[in-house]
Amino acid sequence: MILRRLLGVVLLASVVDPSLFQELRWRMIGPFRAGRVLAVSGVPGEPQHFYFGSVNGGVWETDDAGRTWQPIFDSQPIGSIGALALAPSNPKVIYVGSGESDMRSDIAQGDGMYKSTDGGKTWAHTGLADSQQIARILVHPGNPDLVYVAALGHPYGPNAERGVFRSQDGGKSWQRILGKDDDTGAIDLAFEPGNPSVIYAATWQTRRTPWSVYPPSNGPGSGLFKSTDGGDTWTQLTSGLPKKVGRIGVAVARTRPQRVYAIVDSEGEGGMYRSDDAGATWTRTSADARIWSRGWYFGEVTVEPDNADVVYSCNINLYRSVDAGKTFVPIKGAPGGDDYHVLWIDPQNPERRIMGVDQGTLVSVNRGQTWSSWYNQPTAQFYRVITDNRFPYWVYGSQQDSGAAGVPSRTTNIDGITLSEFRETTAGGESDNLAPDPKDPQIIYGGRVDKLDLRTMQTQSIDPTIAYPGSYRTTWTLPLVFSRRDPKVLYFSHQRVFRTEDGGSHWSVISPDLTRENPPDPPNLDPLSAANKSRPGQRQGVVYAIAPSRLADHDIWVGTDDGLIWRTKDEGAHWADITPPALTPWSKVGIIDTSHFDPETAYAAVDRHRLDDFKAYVYRTHDGGKNWTLIADGINACVNAVREDPVRKGLLYAGTEKGVYVSFDDGDRWQPLQQNLPVTSVRDIDVHENDLVIATHGRSFWIMDNVTPLRQVVDSTPFLFKPATAYRERPAGFVGTPRPKDESLAPNPPLGAMIDYLIPPAGAKEVALEILDAAGKTVRGYSSKDPLPAPDPARLRTAAEWFITPPALQTSTGMHRFVWPLRYAAPAGLTGGRRAGDGVWAAPGKYTVALTVDGTRLTQPLTVARDPRIKMTPEQFAAQFALAKKVEKLRADIAAALAEAEKMKSTAAIVGGPGGFGGPEPPLNTLRWLEGALQRLAGVVDGADAPPTRDARASYTTLRASVEKALAAWEQNKSKTKEKTK
Numbered sequence: 001m002i003l004r005r006l007l008g009v010v011l012l013a014s015v016v017d018p019s020l021f022q023e024l025r026w027r028m029i030g031p032f033r034a035g036r037v038l039a040v041s042g043v044p045g046e047p048q049h050f051y052f053g054s055v056n057g058g059v060w061e062t063d064d065a066g067r068t069w070q071p072i073f074d075s076q077p078i079g080s081i082g083a084l085a086l087a088p089s090n091p092k093v094i095y096v097g098s099g100e101s102d103m104r105s106d107i108a109q110g111d112g113m114y115k116s117t118d119g120g121k122t123w124a125h126t127g128l129a130d131s132q133q134i135a136r137i138l139v140h141p142g143n144p145d146l147v148y149v150a151a152l153g154h155p156y157g158p159n160a161e162r163g164v165f166r167s168q169d170g171g172k173s174w175q176r177i178l179g180k181d182d183d184t185g186a187i188d189l190a191f192e193p194g195n196p197s198v199i200y201a202a203t204w205q206t207r208r209t210p211w212s213v214y215p216p217s218n219g220p221g222s223g224l225f226k227s228t229d230g231g232d233t234w235t236q237l238t239s240g241l242p243k244k245v246g247r248i249g250v251a252v253a254r255t256r257p258q259r260v261y262a263i264v265d266s267e268g269e270g271g272m273y274r275s276d277d278a279g280a281t282w283t284r285t286s287a288d289a290r291i292w293s294r295g296w297y298f299g300e301v302t303v304e305p306d307n308a309d310v311v312y313s314c315n316i317n318l319y320r321s322v323d324a325g326k327t328f329v330p331i332k333g334a335p336g337g338d339d340y341h342v343l344w345i346d347p348q349n350p351e352r353r354i355m356g357v358d359q360g361t362l363v364s365v366n367r368g369q370t371w372s373s374w375y376n377q378p379t380a381q382f383y384r385v386i387t388d389n390r391f392p393y394w395v396y397g398s399q400q401d402s403g404a405a406g407v408p409s410r411t412t413n414i415d416g417i418t419l420s421e422f423r424e425t426t427a428g429g430e431s432d433n434l435a436p437d438p439k440d441p442q443i444i445y446g447g448r449v450d451k452l453d454l455r456t457m458q459t460q461s462i463d464p465t466i467a468y469p470g471s472y473r474t475t476w477t478l479p480l481v482f483s484r485r486d487p488k489v490l491y492f493s494h495q496r497v498f499r500t501e502d503g504g505s506h507w508s509v510i511s512p513d514l515t516r517e518n519p520p521d522p523p524n525l526d527p528l529s530a531a532n533k534s535r536p537g538q539r540q541g542v543v544y545a546i547a548p549s550r551l552a553d554h555d556i557w558v559g560t561d562d563g564l565i566w567r568t569k570d571e572g573a574h575w576a577d578i579t580p581p582a583l584t585p586w587s588k589v590g591i592i593d594t595s596h597f598d599p600e601t602a603y604a605a606v607d608r609h610r611l612d613d614f615k616a617y618v619y620r621t622h623d624g625g626k627n628w629t630l631i632a633d634g635i636n637a638c639v640n641a642v643r644e645d646p647v648r649k650g651l652l653y654a655g656t657e658k659g660v661y662v663s664f665d666d667g668d669r670w671q672p673l674q675q676n677l678p679v680t681s682v683r684d685i686d687v688h689e690n691d692l693v694i695a696t697h698g699r700s701f702w703i704m705d706n707v708t709p710l711r712q713v714v715d716s717t718p719f720l721f722k723p724a725t726a727y728r729e730r731p732a733g734f735v736g737t738p739r740p741k742d743e744s745l746a747p748n749p750p751l752g753a754m755i756d757y758l759i760p761p762a763g764a765k766e767v768a769l770e771i772l773d774a775a776g777k778t779v780r781g782y783s784s785k786d787p788l789p790a791p792d793p794a795r796l797r798t799a800a801e802w803f804i805t806p807p808a809l810q811t812s813t814g815m816h817r818f819v820w821p822l823r824y825a826a827p828a829g830l831t832g833g834r835r836a837g838d839g840v841w842a843a844p845g846k847y848t849v850a851l852t853v854d855g856t857r858l859t860q861p862l863t864v865a866r867d868p869r870i871k872m873t874p875e876q877f878a879a880q881f882a883l884a885k886k887v888e889k890l891r892a893d894i895a896a897a898l899a900e901a902e903k904m905k906s907t908a909a910i911v912g913g914p915g916g917f918g919g920p921e922p923p924l925n926t927l928r929w930l931e932g933a934l935q936r937l938a939g940v941v942d943g944a945d946a947p948p949t950r951d952a953r954a955s956y957t958t959l960r961a962s963v964e965k966a967l968a969a970w971e972q973n974k975s976k977t978k979e980k981t982k
């Protein structure tokens with residue numbers, strides 16, 4: 001076995017020591033429009049304290065009634081949360097069930113139960129690892145170790161670990177106490193208030209198919225059961241209930257424990273059912289379709305703790321009945337459908353309540369009169385990500401349950417990225433692809449297909465199928481992609497591929513039906529589920545991935561969701577089936593990425609979780625699809641996306657159900673690139689120049705800024721990476737009161753040149769950094785021994801949270817990043833007492849970075865480029881820089897004279913008074929007056945990227961003469977003062 005040793009760590013061949021990129025970090029950019037929540041709870045006796053579990057964003061906590069939320073589960077290996085419960089006798093004990101149980105076609109599976117005994121500070125896995133979906137948790141009101149769990153089980157296949165489970169030792173061991181077979185799970189549980197020996201349980205036999213069908217199947221194992229001995233024995237409740245049922249939600253009235261409500265999904269007989277004799281008999285009180293439609297997706301019923309006649313049904317809207325379930329009115333729900341899933345009401349203090357919604361989580365402390373916001377939770381679920389060609393670029397994607405959205409990759413204001421920059425996008429819907437026009441970023445194509453003009457916000461439907469009437473199969477996400485060779489050409493597909501080259505005015509069909517003609521039913525389906533089809537026949541698939549070649553004209557690769565890969569080299573005139581032999585039917589080809597270096601090379605991410613197979617599948621071909629190699633070694637989750645780096649050949653990125661991976665050897669071996677990214681589903685990756693942009697399905701968008709260290713081969717230490725081109729982008733000026741730090745804010749990357757370097761295993765005693773101009777002159781220097789300022793509360797003029805510690809050179813082992821802000825060092829008198837203040841801006845051009853580590857000197861070239869939006873010539877930049885330096889020299893001379901005056905406590909007229917904010921205007925041409933005049937001139941000359949104006953040049957000439965006179969007068973005054981003191 002080949003081994004390599006770099007930073008003192010022995011590694012397997014092709015695995016790169018992660019310390020070589022240890023300071024690369026993921027930066028969350030929003031949006032803060034939240035995603036789906038199924039699990040919520042408040043803390044008894046603590047009015048402001050609540051928790052929620054996101055379906056793919058972990059567990060969150062608030063101690064200010066939803067004003068702000070903090071993630072508390074990010075250290076765990078799973079992000080999908082289906083249930084959450086606190087022990088009533090000890091609220092520090094929290095049980096969390098992983099795996100959302102809403103049986104959608106895009107749900108995320110879990111790995112069992114988790115427990116915290118310290119209010120969420122630490123967690124431990126406590127079993128039921130193969131349950132995949134946990135729908136409900138009950139904790140005995142007097143015993144925190146007695147726990148009941150409703151496990152729905154695998155959504156795509158049979159498994160044993162499903163049904164109702166009980167633990168009597170706090171989760172150390174589990175016993176299945178209700179479960180018919182490996183096809184039937186449990187979806188809901190409820191105690192009888194005041195008598196926890198009485199338990200109601202709803203079972204559900206259901207399964208998802210790999211093809212697109214809206215509702216899952218319902219089977220005969222579904223039903224409602226009751227135990228009166230703590231779960232030892234169970235009786236099925238049938239009197240008055242439909243014979244064939246699907247999902248059931250159940251709740252018991254606290255003030256009248258014999259009254260039980262059930263929301264029942266049943267074809268032709270669904271609705272709200274009520275029992276007033278503890279479940280012995282039932283009556284359908286309401287058949288109102290609004291409260292039970294899509295009963296496979298909604299199933300929550302909640303009773304007011306202090307009024308048994310007031311009952312809520314969670315559905316597209318939140319509905320309330322005040323007559324014991326007979327009539328319902330919507331009390332919350334916006335146009336378009338918010339989709340409400342769960343409502344928790346504090347049994348001791350009904351003023352307090354919390355809801356889980358497709359849009360996030362809401363808290364009320366006044367009985368639902370007002371609610372907190374769901375625009376403060378970065379748990380958005382995105383399917384794809386695409387960036388445009390602007391500078392700075394924007395990031396777009398379709399957000400599940402909410403609609404398409406866009407956010408900037410960064411801003412120039414002090415607040416970073418906020419809701420003010422967040423853009424709702426009418427093209428794309430909640431699940432489809434978006435495609436910004438490569439030639440005009442103000443035009444965005446999306447969905448099936450719409451064309452949005454951001455200048456007017458008008459959206460035009462350009463549906464490719466209107467000219468070709470027929471029956472088109474569909475699925476939740478369909479591809480939409482521009483040609484890599486011709487920016488006018490756009491592709492879209494159902495089961496056939498469409499093409500337009502005129503913005504959608506006319507589409508051509510360029511393929512036949514490319515899906516499998518007669519795929520067999522997969523073995524993970526039972527007969528009931530296999531028969532669940534939205535259209536007749538075996539042919540159910542669609543073209544799911546379109547990948548135009550980056551290097552060859554008219555060359556297109558496509559993949560289907562039923563497991564085929566095709567290629568055309570003549571824009572669709574002829575197609576060749578190049579499917580890897582290992583791809584069985586319904587192996588979803590999620591993404592194909594064509595190579596930047598070789599037209600015969602491509603990579604395919606294949607997802608088989610719909611076949612109940614959660615292994616990783618990534619395929620590679622170097623001969624145009626004649627031969628494929630499985631390249632997934634090192635990945636331990638389903639793969640959603642694979643992308644090739646456009647700079648370093650063989651560098652690949654993979655987005656999986658549990659995070660991001662990287663390969664440095666063309667996929668032969670993978671390793672995590674998780675860094676600080678929470679565990680969540682990563683659905684897509686876009687490599688935008690030097691940045692890695694990802695769409696997560698539960699934690700919004702993230703960017704890894706400047707991945708150049710991944711693109712360079714380290715052959716020795718210390719090592720200085722060649723920096724990426726740095727753009728001279730200025731921060732915005734003062735735009736008003738900054739947003740408070742506890743608002744929903746996503747950070748900007750630091751402005752300037754990112755300089756990455758590597759320190760040997762033993763560390764270093766001193767690290768020094770120099771920036772040199774094209775002539776070899778020092779622009780700025782730094783040392784690891786430079787003292788760092790610390791905030792002094794006695795002298796701060798703002799709260800400490802606004803204090804910014806300047807960057808420091810690190811001496812510890814591994815890779816470090818330092819940012820030069822593209823500024824010369826300010827002269828000593830202009831630093832404001834800081835360690836190293838910023839002087840004039842460095843002009844665009846060629847520079848050298850010199851790093852010295854304990855005497856070893858390393859250099860790399862650095863290019864500083866102008867902001868692409870700025871239209872200035874190199875000569876104009878040079879003129880601006882030259883004048884800025886001259887003004888700075890005058891400012892430094894005046895500052896030195898004023899420093900002398902202050903030291904001497906001079907009151908000479910030429911000084912111009914004591915100075916300070918709010919004082920009288922100093923007399924003309926005094927040192928104080930010149931200080932202010934030159935400061936204003938510096939702002940005029942160097943405050944923006946603009947050539948010097950005539951007025952600025954004239955002002956400099958006038959002020960220079962005045963400075964010379966004032967300094968001469970000051971020298972005379974000093975001489976006289978010295979004569980007097982002799």
